[in-house]
Amino acid sequence: MRLVIARCSVDYVGRLDAHLPSARRLIMVKADGSVSIHADDRAYKPLNWMTPPCSMREEPVVDVDGEDTGAQLWIVENHKGEQLRITLEDVVSETEVELGPDPGLVKDGVEAHLQELLAEHIETLGRGYTLVRREYPTAIGPIDILARDESGATVAVEVKRRGGIDGVEQLTRYVDLLNRDDLLRPVRGVFAAQEIKPQARTLALDRGFECLVLDYDELRGIESDELRLF
Known part of the structure; x- marks a missing residue:
């Protein structure tokens, strides 16, 4: 699992377009390929997400003159062509941990x-x-x-x-x-x-x-x- 805390803006491009303006958020990338963006409220419900199967690529953000701005763009895309475009302006922390197999929920x-x-x-x-x-x-x-x-x-x-x-x-x-x-x-x-x-x-x-x-x-x-x- 990859956990990134960063100041970012997020654009969803698909059946309905949606925009999250710049703010500090938690970005969670799981081993199954899912990506979700969380605020510091709303309990466990993400602000936006992309479920697998999907792909992700990272590329630098350049200005009109082609100069690197220091920001990163993550493009997460599913098989329907829908995209989450996450612009990371300032990364506060980044952690990657292998969680291993999960035994699942054991009900009484x-x-x-x-x-x-x-x-x-x-x-x-x-x-x-x-x-x-x-x-x-x-x-x-x-x-x-x-x-x-x-x-x-x-x-x-x-x-x-x-x-x-x-x-x-x-x-x-x-x-x-x-x-x-x-x-x-x-x-x-x-x-x-x-x-x-x-x-x-x-x-x-x-x-x-x-x-x-x-x-x-x-x-x-x-x-x-x-x-x-x-």
Whole structure:
């Protein structure tokens, strides 16, 4: 992983152009090729990013006379031709560390079993639902369950034992990412948990997600065809 703290400006060139004016930011380049730009707020959500597969090249920035300005331009491009153009004006620090293989998130037994049971009885989500895959891989981590509803639309499901705001934020990142895929979008989100905290429910509904309360004992016995959707 390469971590660079620098004063930089960022331009996204693609379906919609976007510009981040000059400021100090953290630039994260991962071994999988992904690049993300972070500010010192917004928790873990980047200001802009490019997911793999993508390529990156670095070149000096020159003025109108062809003189080197001392700045660097990073051009990150994906297979669709979309670009992140990062202009580094002043590098404060740069670190490169080999993290090695990651064992992944180990869920507690109940949460892992909830995911397994829900995937096994996918129509708990609603009549006509079909399972695409458990632990559906993405560039930012696996989605607990990817399914399709009776109309064939894609549904991303995040499963928790106790559903808090962090879980809603996690689902938001997954849905935002999947909605960039022409083969999957439009993607809806479902936040499923044995208990959903009031603040998390409010945030989930505000973002257009459905909230599903899971009864662990009932799901193990699968006594009813559906659980409640709120």
